[in-house]
Amino acid sequence: xxxxxxxxxxxxxxxxxxxxxxxxxxxxxxxxxxxxxxxxxxxxxxxxxxxxxxxxxxxxxxxxxxxxxxxxxxxxxxxxxxxxxxxxxxxxxxxxxxxxxxxxxxxxxxxxxx
Amino acid sequence: xxxxxxxxxxxxxxxxxxxxxxxxxxxxxxxxxxxxxxxxxxxxxxxxxxxxxxxxxxxxxxxxxxxxxxxxxxxxxxxxxxxxxxxxxxxxxxxxxxxxxxxxxxxxxxxxxxxxxxxxxxxxxxxxxxxxxxxxxxxxxxxxxxxxxxxxxxxxxxxxxxxxxxxxxxxxxxxxxxxxxxxxxxxxxxxxxxxxxxxxxxxxxxxxxxxxxxxxxxxxxxxxxxxxxxxxxxxxxxxxxxxxxxxxxxxxxxxxxxxxxxxxxxxxxxxxxxxxxxxxxxxxxxxxxxxxxxxxxx
Numbered sequence: 421x422x423x424x425x426x427x428x429x430x431x432x433x434x435x436x437x438x439x440x441x442x443x444x445x446x447x448x449x450x451x452x453x454x455x456x457x458x459x460x461x462x463x464x465x466x467x468x469x470x471x472x473x474x475x476x477x478x479x480x481x482x483x484x485x486x487x488x489x490x491x492x493x494x495x496x497x498x499x500x501x502x503x504x505x506x507x508x509x510x511x512x513x514x515x516x517x518x519x520x521x522x523x524x525x526x527x528x529x530x531x532x533x534x
Numbered sequence: 535x536x537x538x539x540x541x542x543x544x545x546x547x548x549x550x551x552x553x554x555x556x557x558x559x560x561x562x563x564x565x566x567x568x569x570x571x572x573x574x575x576x577x578x579x580x581x582x583x584x585x586x587x588x589x590x591x592x593x594x595x596x597x598x599x600x601x602x603x604x605x606x607x608x609x610x611x612x613x614x615x616x617x618x619x620x621x622x623x624x625x626x627x628x629x630x631x632x633x634x635x636x637x638x639x640x641x642x643x644x645x646x647x648x649x650x651x652x653x654x655x656x657x658x659x660x661x662x663x664x665x666x667x668x669x670x671x672x673x674x675x676x677x678x679x680x681x682x683x684x685x686x687x688x689x690x691x692x693x694x695x696x697x698x699x700x701x702x703x704x705x706x707x708x709x710x711x712x713x714x715x716x717x718x719x720x721x722x723x724x725x726x727x728x729x730x731x732x733x734x735x736x737x738x739x740x741x742x743x744x745x746x747x748x749x750x751x752x753x754x755x756x757x758x759x760x761x762x763x764x765x766x767x768x769x770x771x772x773x774x775x776x777x778x779x780x781x782x783x784x785x786x787x788x789x790x791x792x793x794x795x796x797x798x799x800x801x802x803x804x805x806x807x808x809x810x811x812x813x814x815x816x817x818x819x820x821x822x823x824x825x826x827x828x829x830x831x832x
Contacts, residue, residue, distance in 0.1 A: 447671075447693055447711075452589035452609055455542045455573035456626070458617050458659075477822035485814040487554045492808065501561030501599060514551075516822075 475518040486510045541574040542587075552595060555803075556717035556810075563597040573611075585626075586612040602638035602647060607631060613657075620661035628653040645683035652676045655691070670694035675714050677724075687724060687756045689714055707733040714756070725753040725775075743785045751777040775805040791827075795820040 449457075485508055487496070496506040545568070552563035573587030587610070594604045608631050615624025630651040637644050655673030662668055676688035693711040700706070710730040716723055729751035736744045755773040781799035788794070798817040805811050 450589070450591075451544065451546045451569045451571045452573065452587050452611050452628075455544065455571050455589075456575070456585045456587045456611050456613065458583075458615060458622050458624075472826070472828045473824060474826040475822055475824050477820060479818055479820040481816060481818035483814065483816045485812055487560055488556075488803075488812040488814060490808055490811040491813065496560075499560045501559045501597065503561065506560075512551075 471520070473520045475516075475520075477516045477518075479512075479514045479516065481512045481514070482509070483512065484509045538577040539574070540577075541572065543572045545570050552597070552600075553717070555812075556723065557600065559597050559599040561597055561599075563595050563600060566592075566594045566596075568592045581616050581618060582614070583617065584612075584614045586610070601636045602634060604636055605632050605634045605647075607633070615657065620659070620667065622657065622659040624657045626655055626657060640683050643683040645681035647679065647684065648681070649677050649679045649686075651678075653691070665699045667697045668694070669697070677714075685756070687714065689726060703737040705735045705737075707731075707735070709733075715753075723755065725755045725773075728752050728754075729777075741787050744783070745785075746782045747780070749777075749779045751775075753777070771806065773805065773807055773810070775803055775810060777801060777803045791824040793820075793822045795822075 487499070487502075487506075487508065489496070489508065493499075496502055496508065499506070547566075547568050549564060549566050552565045554560065557563070569589055569591050571587060571589040573585065575583055575585040577583045589609045589611075591607045591609070592605075593607070595601060609628060611626055611628045613624055613626030615622055617624070628651075630653075632649050632651070634647045638647050639645075653673060653675045655671045657671050659667065659669045670693060672690070672692035674688065675691050676686075678686045691713050693709070693713070695707060695709040698706045698708075708731070711728070713727045715725060715727045729749060731747060731749035733745060733747040735746075738744055753775040755775075779799060779801040781797060783795060783797040786794040786796075796817075796819050799815075801812075801814045801816075803810065803812050
């Protein structure tokens with residue numbers, strides 16, 4: 421039986437996206453953390469080729485307390501910076517696009533598994 | 535290069551709507567972040583490697599009242615590891631120098647929230663069996679502010695996760711952590727975050743994956759340094775929050791080029807300061823379409 425780390429990590433990341441203020445089991449890694457990460461397993465490294473992938477997407481989200489206010493706050497108008505006719509809940513549409521472009525110059529993986 | 539030297543050069547840019555979880559400004563706040571990085575790894579032998587990297591980051595928010603969070607930073611990361619196909623042990627050291635372009639006001643004192651941060655960690659990954667992987671890190675983080683207006687802090691950090699796959703279609707991820715953390719839109723307000731999470735997952739079919747996650751965090755604020763238009767009186771006691779969350783997700787892939795994700799979640803934050811308490815319910819539907827593909831993995 422083969423463990424599928426990427427698939428479960430994706431599912432956890434999707435779950436965590438609903439609560440960005442919480443730590444979660446999966447560590448946030450900035451680009452430098454990812455760049456110095458351990459080399460890929462031999463199977464993944466051997467499969468890597470030049471690639472260009474373009475994604476487009478859209479997210480429809482409902483939030484019933486977008487300003488993260490306590491229940492005791494019933495009048496939102498005095499809050500600093502808030503717009504006219506403020507509402508505690510909101511429906512958000514967020515189109516996204518992602519481009520992935522990779523050219524491997526050198527393929528390195530753990531020689532012990534070659 | 536030569537099978538022993540490899541590296542990466544890249545740039546990342548993100549632009550997103552800032553959250554309101556820990557802010558006192560309620561207008562629209564767009565967060566922009568740009569990262570430029572380069573890294574190199576030298577494989578000393580078949581299992582031993584040394585690595586290092588550099589990164590520059592520019593970070594800004596659009597809300598004028600929160601512009602003390604704007605910063606540019608430079609970081610360096612070095613380390614070494616011993617790795618096999620599934621196991622790894624190593625260490626890394628990160629130094630970060632962050633400079634703020636705008637001053638902040640804390641307790642009537644104007645100061646620049648520049649800081650220097652150091653992090654040293656031991657990294658560990660071990661396959662206990664064919665079905666179970668342990669992944670963890672432990673170390674120390676230290677942040678110094680040159681200004682005496684805001685307190686420096688340091689402490690132990692660690693993170694551990696167990697991934698267990700009892701059957702080919704079911705998995706369980708258990709995580710626990712202690713981190714020093716801050717919200718993106720409140721960089722001067724730091725807390726010690728201790729928590730755990732439990733995430734079962736079921737791969738119902740080739741096209742459908744179902745997951746559920748529960749988590750609990752306690753957040754003890756370090757010195758309590760909120761900066762913003764509303765004065766918060768922490769005299770006498772530091773802020774202490776707890777967060778609990780539950781989230782469910784269904785991922786549906788009808789064809790290889792399309793991914794549909796449906797999720798719903800609930801978060802409850804309790805605090806010893808009532809203005810920071812909230813209950814929040816969210817749901818979302820996402821569609822992603824891979825409309826152009828050249829190469830990809832074979």
